[in-house]
Amino acid sequence: MVDSLLLEEMFLKHYQEWCLLSFSYTANLDDSKDVVQSIFIKLLQKEFDTPIWDLKKYINASIRNESLKKIKRDQRTFSLKNYSTEVPSYESELIRSEISKTLFKEIDALPEQNKKVFELCILEGIKYENAAEIMGITVNTVKYHLKKTFKILRLNLRDVYLWMF
Template identity: 30%
Template sequence: MNKSTEVGPETISLLKSGNRPAFDEIYHHYSSNLYLRILKMVKVQEVADELLQDVFLKVWLKRDLIDENQPIKAWIYKIAQNCIYDHYRLLAKDAKMRQYLIDHYSELYNETEEYLLNKERRAVLNLALDRLPEKRKQIFMLCRIEGKSYEEAASILNISPSTVSNQLVKATKSMRDYVFFHSKEFMIFAIALHLNK
């Protein structure tokens, strides 16, 4: 079979119906080239092996979502991309990897307000804001969004300016951490970092 072409529509239809031989055909048709792409991204054979298996497990489990009017290759590669992103998200939770990425891509660690300039970043920022404890969220909103001074925020919330300062530091760090590790830009830079090792 010429692997430069798509598998036939009848094979895709059979896969959607749960036909295992059809799945095997699709696996053998796409797995070799996909494995090489994954290996290029992660650089470790064992990891690439696991990710490839994860991809085709998802292909099988999500087969009912296949759009028979669209190329199945693009759908499979999209699943692979998401698996790679998930892999780097897990790596980012490791403290050493986390610090290494921050040290090497500090440009992603900009002032939080800059994220308001981009719709996607703003959506991530809103999610980060919602994760803050209520009092910390109020302080962040008053000082960073509304531009109030520590004294003004302290008066509104009936707390001391030093409490406002301490809580704002924690809120800002929490916001930046969340935005940094949940934006697509981070994923792109993380992959680039790994490729350049």
């Protein structure tokens, strides 16, 4: 355990400096204050096996690490919120189902080469070079087929696109 009087003295002396350090990562003043305070709470509660030789450097590194963790948690929470904002209803599921059916019907109606390139590069995520090797064509031909495919899909799905919004 770190000496609580020393921690209190350091906290009062360097609090603003450490909040600014955390703010440089989080860009949110409330979050930066929370990070600094949580570091000191952890230091007060934690038992150390080895002594900390430079407490200020240790706290600076802890603040940096905790700020980066906070950013990562917030990004994960933000992305989860974005996906879960809409409550699925029967109508929205029906519309989604119809859009999927139409999309797959249009993909099936593509010329064979375009369909194969689309499936490899877009649906399976294979790189252009690898798709060209698999199909025995050049990379430029793969790009041509994708360009042609997107043009066809854009044209045939323009009504569906309007329904999505």
